[in-house]
Amino acid sequence: VQAEGAVYFLFGATGDLARRKLFPALFSLYKEGKLSENFAVIGLARRPRTNEQFRNDLYQSISEFCRYKVDDEQLFQSFSKHFEYMSLDINNLDGFKELNRLAESLESRFDITGNRLFYLALAPSLFGSVSLNLRDGGLLHTDGWHRLVIEKPFGYDLQSAQALNEQLNEVFKEEEIYRIDHYLGKEMVQNIQVIRFANALFEPLWNKDHIANVQITLSETVGVEDRGGYYDKSGALRDMGQNHMLQMLTMIAMEPPSRLHGEAIRDEKVKVLRSLRSYENSEEVRKHVTRGQYTAGQVEQTSLPGYREEPSVNPDSITETYFAAKVFVDNFRWAGVPFYIRTGKRMPVKTTEVVVEFKSMPQNVLFAKKQDLAPNLLVIRVNPIEGIYIKVNAKTPGSDSAIQPVAMEFCQSCQIGLNTPEAYERLIYDAARGDATYFTRWDEVAQAWKFVDRIASAWQESSHDLMHYPAGSWGPERAEQLLKDDGFHWWPVN
Ligand code: BG6
16 A cells, blocks of 8 residues: 655754664655655755755665665656755744745645655654744644654653653644654564464463463663763663563553554553553562663673763763563463563674463473473564574474474574565554554553653662673673572573
8 A cells, every 4th residue: 555645854864863764764665666656755954965965865875774775776766856855943933934835845746735744853852842843834734634753762751751742742633643662663573463363372371371471682782882972861771661672561461452453452552551560669679670781891802891981971870771670460361470571782692582481381290200391482583583483392303201392483584585674664654654553652651651760760769789791791690580589581582
């Protein structure tokens, strides 16, 4: 299905996100025929740039980052003629009026009926004033739809998120706001619903009676790169926990929605967030949540600096670059089942995986004492490998009674010729079609902050529980203990 014709206003068009993700995503959509010819993109940023320079940037970005090669010059030409650049001071209302005139001229050139999508790849502190200027500059006075797409972080805590939301609501209705969590655009995260609700093998077992625990790992090998300034104020809990980790958890834990419809799905997700057990006090937080910060380390003979030595990071920083938490979803389905979640920078591998560990078979006369049977696992691999595997027990060939765990695997990303769409392609396409399923609704954001704020405020009281781990390791030892206390362990990721 082709997205309806629209003008895309891309704020932050000279930034990293545009270059690495947004331009390539638009090109892939165009190449696949998902954008009609009735579209225009206006790149906006402060610095001056000619249209020619802008289209050059576009070319560079696509050649470097797009999953499709720009081997067809003509295709690129016809794509890039939809792009214009305008230098804009976002505090200057007159600039917005001029922008409106430019948009109108593109609407008549490309036969667009007034649909406008505003993508703010900007610092969130600017969202409010840009929205007001969009309204006051007359940009919302067209007949078509108006949608605002914004990037995280959505606030720093519940209070600031609320303030930000109020600002946006002065101009946009909730259903016009598309809050990106790019993890929700990932194929395998979306696949969780299908794996769960389309398989008789899993759904009947998907509860406290059959599942021992769930483990969600989101590990990265990178450090803070050049984002020290932002990251040092944020930390792993706000940067990854409040959004990506909790969102994946909701996909695993939610009840089947009444229909596969955006609001129905988001209703179920928010119920999970409301059911998260909130840690009663700081002691509870320390018991259930471990935080760490990386120190200098060696990875494949390369020496890596510690977090405190990174550019723009406070040399006495107590910001966490890792956290692991034991979380409970206090509802009927999940009573007593721990969800262990962990994420960190400078880990040994880059991976995102969900492991569902099933309860063990009862010790019985057939196999008792001979050996401990390994539990069955369902592993959902989100990235870089996309696929699932199931660990089952089977007879060791050639032996009389030895049993070994074997894997039954489906690797989506290994299929030759398969070129999975990137998260941003999916999300831009969805926003352009008005499908908000994989965007976070305000009540989800608020609930997630409520949960995270409790941890953050306990951490603020004292930093003596902040552990250190060498770059290239799996984080603080204490995170192992979190599971050991319950008789479990982290399953190694692949
Ligand atoms: C972003 C975080 O949201 O997600 C980054 O701000 C992190 O710190 C990134 O590196 C990870 O995304 P992905 O898709 O590379 O796993």
